[in-house]
Amino acid sequence: MRLGAHLTITKGPAYLEKLSKSIGADCFAFFSRNPQGGSARTIPEREAAEWRKLKSDKGIYPLVGHMPYTVNLGAQKDATYEFAVRVLAEDLRRCETFGTDYLVVHPGSHAGSGPDAAIDRIVRAIDAAFKGYTGQTTLLLETMAGQGSEVGSLAEIGRIFKLLGSPSQLGVCFDSCHVFAAGYDIRTNEGINQVIEELDCEAGSECIKAVHFNDSKFGLGSHKDRHARIGTGEIGADGLRTVLLHPALHMLPFILETPVDDYEQYAEEISAVRALL
Numbered sequence: 001m002r003l004g005a006h007l008t009i010t011k012g013p014a015y016l017e018k019l020s021k022s023i024g025a026d027c028f029a030f031f032s033r034n035p036q037g038g039s040a041r042t043i044p045e046r047e048a049a050e051w052r053k054l055k056s057d058k059g060i061y062p063l064v065g066h067m068p069y070t071v072n073l074g075a076q077k078d079a080t081y082e083f084a085v086r087v088l089a090e091d092l093r094r095c096e097t098f099g100t101d102y103l104v105v106h107p108g109s110h111a112g113s114g115p116d117a118a119i120d121r122i123v124r125a126i127d128a129a130f131k132g133y134t135g136q137t138t139l140l141l142e143t144m145a146g147q148g149s150e151v152g153s154l155a156e157i158g159r160i161f162k163l164l165g166s167p168s169q170l171g172v173c174f175d176s177c178h179v180f181a182a183g184y185d186i187r188t189n190e191g192i193n194q195v196i197e198e199l200d201c202e203a204g205s206e207c208i209k210a211v212h213f214n215d216s217k218f219g220l221g222s223h224k225d226r227h228a229r230i231g232t233g234e235i236g237a238d239g240l241r242t243v244l245l246h247p248a249l250h251m252l253p254f255i256l257e258t259p260v261d262d263y264e265q266y267a268e269e270i271s272a273v274r275a276l277l
């Protein structure tokens with residue numbers, strides 16, 4: 001298992017190396033651009049080389065990007081959709097230049113237009129992003145809690161995979177909080193096995209490439225996307241251990257996105273996860 005947290009890349013590779021070491025992380029995630037806005041920093045080649053060295057020389061890997069929340073690939077409004085399509089294609093290529101292994105995206109929201117229409121737009125957006133793309137960054141669709149008009153149930157992710165013809169650059173990011181809130185009791189072996197089996201059959205075996213490892217503030221099937229710190233939520237320490245030890249997940253990167261006051265607090269969260277082992 002590789003264990004890390006959602007951090008920031010804005011302060012550069014040297015800061016991130018120091019931070020990772022101080023909190024005990026061996027991988028990390030970051031926003032591919034301003035999470036609330038849309039502006040993106042151009043990363044000069046010299047800095048890109050330093051990021052790639054974190055992996056090759058410092059043993060910090062994989063690098064896991066996350067698309068900003070303003071990107072809605074299922075958007076009905078033309079301007080919102082065109083922005084999402086452009087940013088997806090751009091960030092996939094930008095992230096590739098500095099050695100990002102995975103880029104996670106929330107599939108999208110239909111905002112009243114219905115999941116079928118949104119899935120059609122999501123598929124077209126991903127298809128456009130993959131056109132002419134031969135890079136090493138794998139795009140991961142995140143499993144969602146089903147809050148509001150979110151698309152991202154296991155079956156919907158499966159449909160997106162099938163409509164795209166399951167390209168090799170596409171995978172799944174399993175979020176423990178979201179899957180639990182969506183109604184799967186992953187605290188039990190039966191529950192977690194069911195999720196893995198459904199994903200195997202919907203999106204292909206070994207489609208899961210990364211885990212967002214979060215406890216859940218709300219209960220099973222609440223459809224609320226509210227993360228809690230490890231062992232303090234409704235999944236709890238024993239439930240999270242069941243997820244952590246599942247053979248289909250155990251060797252993957254586990255990224256914490258739990259609510260901390262500052263990045264240094266991830267040291268406690270990472271220790272809490274290691275204690276589960």
Ligand SMILES: [Zn+2]
Nearest residue numbers: 066104106142
């Ligand atoms: Zn996410």
